[in-house]
Structure formats: structure tokens, C-alpha cells
Amino acid sequence: MLELENVSVIFNKGTSLEKVALENVSVKVNDGDFITMLGSNGAGKSTLFNVITGALKVDHGKILMDGDDITATKEHVRARYIGRLFQNPEHGTAPHLTVEENLALAYSTKKYGKFSFAVHKQDREFFQEKLRQLDMGLEDRLKTPIGLLSGGQRQAVALMMAVLNPPKILLLDEHTAALDPKSAQKILEITNELIHKEQMTALMITHNIQDALENGNRLFILNEGHLIQDMDQKEKSRLKPADILNYYAV
Numbered sequence: 595m596l597e598l599e600n601v602s603v604i605f606n607k608g609t610s611l612e613k614v615a616l617e618n619v620s621v622k623v624n625d626g627d628f629i630t631m632l633g634s635n636g637a638g639k640s641t642l643f644n645v646i647t648g649a650l651k652v653d654h655g656k657i658l659m660d661g662d663d664i665t666a667t668k669e670h671v672r673a674r675y676i677g678r679l680f681q682n683p684e685h686g687t688a689p690h691l692t693v694e695e696n697l698a699l700a701y702s703t704k705k706y707g708k709f710s711f712a713v714h715k716q717d718r719e720f721f722q723e724k725l726r727q728l729d730m731g732l733e734d735r736l737k738t739p740i741g742l743l744s745g746g747q748r749q750a751v752a753l754m755m756a757v758l759n760p761p762k763i764l765l766l767d768e769h770t771a772a773l774d775p776k777s778a779q780k781i782l783e784i785t786n787e788l789i790h791k792e793q794m795t796a797l798m799i800t801h802n803i804q805d806a807l808e809n810g811n812r813l814f815i816l817n818e819g820h821l822i823q824d825m826d827q828k829e830k831s832r833l834k835p836a837d838i839l840n841y842y843a844v
């Protein structure tokens with residue numbers, strides 16, 4: 595379980611540019627939760643992800659993972675158990691390496707205990723089988739440099755990389771926002787399948803209200819650095835997109 599206790603982040607503290615990006619945010623993310631997150635531009639969503647990954651230090655408060663205080667744990671250490679996908683699929687995949695080399699990178703630390711893009715024969719078949727499940731023909735593109743794939747195909751491989759070595763928590767940072775509608779829909783379907791199959795814990799930032807309501811078992815709404823709503827499946831299912839607009843800052 596991930597817990598945030600009274601987390602605050604203040605940028606440019608003590609200057610005329612001071613900005614409180616998060617203020618006293620406390621929340622518990624249960625194992626197996628798939629939480630969608632909405633909020634206006636500047637509400638603090640990415641800042642929240644950045645404090646979870648350790649990319650940003652908190653000014654106040656604590657972060658706990660399975661009861662351990664990780665507030666001071668460095669980002670590269672947390673990366674062993676926190677995965678993140680970005681809007682731009684180029685983030686998190688190595689463009690000049692092939693599809694199978696990228697998958698090998700993600701798999702190597704788990705299987706061989708060291709970071710390497712060398713592809714072992716038995717793993718190639720395993721990767722092929724995994725890619726076949728995506729139903730995008732990627733099992734025939736193992737030798738293609740990943741930079742030559744479309745954004746949707748690349749994001750699908752990035753998702754597969756994230757679950758080959760399943761993190762304790764997967765952060766999806768508008769990971770479908772840069773894709774065309776059909777690709778976005780496909781990636782969201784794959785996201786749901788993988789999260790359910792691997793019983794992963796995930797948080798997904800989106801600006802698509804429909805996607806936020808239709809996916810996951812919980813909904814967070816952030817506004818001006820505050821977590822103003824934390825709804826369970828039941829509360830979420832009663833909402834219509836128009837209801838959500840009331841929570842947005844004007």
C-alpha cells in the first residue's frame with residue numbers, strides 16, 4: 595500500500611513566484627486499486643506523481659510504501675518498484691534499440707539480476723507470446739527499432755515493458771493523450787487488461803472525463819493542490835460527465 599501523509603510541495607518558496615502545488619495531501623492507495631485522476635491544468639496532478647516517484651522532494655509530509663518511509667529514498671531506487679508511463683511514448687523506451695531489446699532491458703533485472711539489452715533465445719519466444727496478446731501484429735516486429743513504430747504501437751510496447759517486471763505501483767501520466775482516438779482506445783483497453791491480469795495497482799492522470807469515469811475502481815479529483823474528491827466505484831458510477839465539470843476551477 596502507498597500512503598501519503600500531509601504532503602505539501604511549494605515551488606519558489608519565499609519569493610514572489612511562490613506556488614503551493616500540493617497542500618496537505620493525505621491518501622491511502624490500496625493494493626489492487628486502479629485510480630483515475632482528474633483536475634484542471636495546474637491542479638497538482640503531475641506534482642503528485644513526481645513526489646511519488648521521488649523526482650521531487652516534499653516540503654512537508656511523508657510517503658510510505660508498504661509501511662516503509664520512503665520520503666528520503668532516491669528516485670532511481672524507487673524506480674525499482676514504481677513504474678511510470680508518459681504522454682510521449684518516447685519517454686521510457688530507447689528509440690535506437692529494437693522492440694525485443696527494449697523488452698529485454700525491462701526484463702533483464704528481474705530475470706538475470708542485471709540491466710542488459712541482450713536478447714536470450716528463450717526470452718524471444720516469451721516476448722513474442724506477450725506481444726501476440728496485444729493483437730497489434732507486434733510479435734512480427736521484434737527486430738524493428740522501436741523509434742520506427744507508431745506512437746500507439748510504441749506505447750503498447752512501453753506498457754508491456756512495465757508489466758514484464760511488474761512494479762508495486764504503475765503511474766500513467768496522460769499516457770493516451772498524444773494518440774489518435776482509435777489508438778488511444780486500444781491502449782486503454784490493453785491498460786485495463788494488463789492491470790487486471792497482473793492485479794496491479796495503478797494511478798492514471800487523464801483529461802478525458804469519460805475515460806476517468808469508465809475505468810478504474812476509484813476517482814481522485816485535484817484542485818489547486820488539494821485532493822477535493824476521492825470517490826469509490828459506487829460513487830463514481832452514479833456520476834455523469836456534466837457532474838464532474840462542477841469540480842473544475844473556473
Ligand SMILES: Nc1ncnc2c1ncn2[C@@H]1O[C@H](COP(=O)(O)OP(=O)(O)OP(=O)(O)O)[C@@H](O)[C@H]1O
Nearest residue numbers: 605606613615633634635636637638639640641642
Ligand atoms: N518546477 C516548477 N517550478 C515552479 N512551479 C511549478 C513547477 N512545476 C509545477 N509548477 C506549478 O505547480 C502547479 C501544479 O503543476 P502540475 O504540473 O502538478 O499541474 P497538473 O495538474 O499536472 O497540470 P496539467 O494538467 O497542466 O499537466 C502549477 O501551478 C505549476 O505551474
